[in-house]
Amino acid sequence: MNTTLTRPLASVRALSGLGIAADRHAGAHSPRQVLIAGDEAYQRFGLADGVLGESLRVAGRTDDWRAGELLQVGDEVLLWLTFACEPCGRLDRHRPGLSAVIGRHRGMLARVLRGGTMHPGDRVLPVGSALPADADLFSDDWRARVLAVARAVPPGRWIRYAQLAGMAGVAMTYCRAFPRVLAGLPAEVGERVRTAAQATSGQPWDGAGLFEAKVDVDVDVDPDAALAAAPPQRPGVEKR
Template sequence: MFDTDSGRVLALALRAPHSAGSTPAAQLEALPGTGVNGDRHADPLSPRQVLLASAAVYAGLDLPAHALGENLLLDLDTSQLLSGAVLQIGDAVRLRLMFQCEACGYLDAHRAGVAARIGRRRGVLARVLAGGVVHPGDRIRDLGRPLAAWSDDWRERVAQVLCAVPEGMVLTYARLARLAGVQSTYCRAFPRLLKSLGQAGKAVSGQAAAGLHTWDGGGLFGDEGAA
């Protein structure tokens, strides 16, 4: 746990659907179980609803504002925040920390070599447990780790999702990617990965799913009513 006297929200940003990047926001509305109202990552079935980043990373790597694509900019080292922990933002909002955000190659468009240098410092992804309005200056409280941890490794997250598939049901590749928090391009790697995991029958392409009982992923995260 961190020193609750130092944790504060410094700035906010919204990643609107079909937009080229993030735009500053005076406040954000967090929707329980969904994400940030109006943000393109708002999705009840995603572990990537909110991105929290550290102001120190911007200073250390000399990055332009919003280069990391965060919703909340914090005065904390997000690389030290642990999966399964719950943060309270202000008086009402509670976020469940899921896993560290991977460094994408597009970061190099802002400054060459950033993706290779940033490591775990891109930011931490979270789901919204309790909703409300977030403002710059809101205090952050660490409420401990009452919920299950998720891996930073996307392969381990895929395995975790597959283990939760009910008996007699399957997932489509697209739904598996969504639940595991990876881009749809990762679907190309699923057949080989599933085979190596011994889970080849648990997920199939969209066409192959016709006539099968497909799982919608409901209840996977186990944080319903956890607020």
């Protein structure tokens, strides 16, 4: 089954390591480059098109997708699922109480491992899985992700709170909770995360290697073999 476009686009471009071309969520060190929502969520909750704010919309469901899963979209694009998108209060503007009941039906976030062009009706195939060196980077628990990013900062380097928020995939408003979350780390690790006022000396870290994938993203995938070895396919991709 193929989906139909909510906005008529003949194609959309995914950029390796960045996200969707011209999308505000594109960023080299973001785990939220792409948000994928399923038709099932729209039907289950009776939502108008676009309410979930997805980058891509696929036929079927996404609540059973898991972190680390690799999805090939069409002939070119390879996506790396990171974690479930947390329901936020903005959803309640469209339907009161939606954020409290939608759960994992909200959608799944992903990074772009291999870029290319996606078209309406492209098949979405699970072709394997891989996790980063610290699996907590892809945890559904935002606190675990914050701690994982802090642990990844190399000795002698530091990052600002704003960078930590972006790399952990949380809103800037979460920064006020960082001191409490980071308090459980060894002092020498916690000191690698600094407020803007503290970030005046030493060498900053740009997040290089944080989301390095231990997979060969240049290998062509045989769709027939993938279908034979994988769970049921997720056909149809829709770009809003």
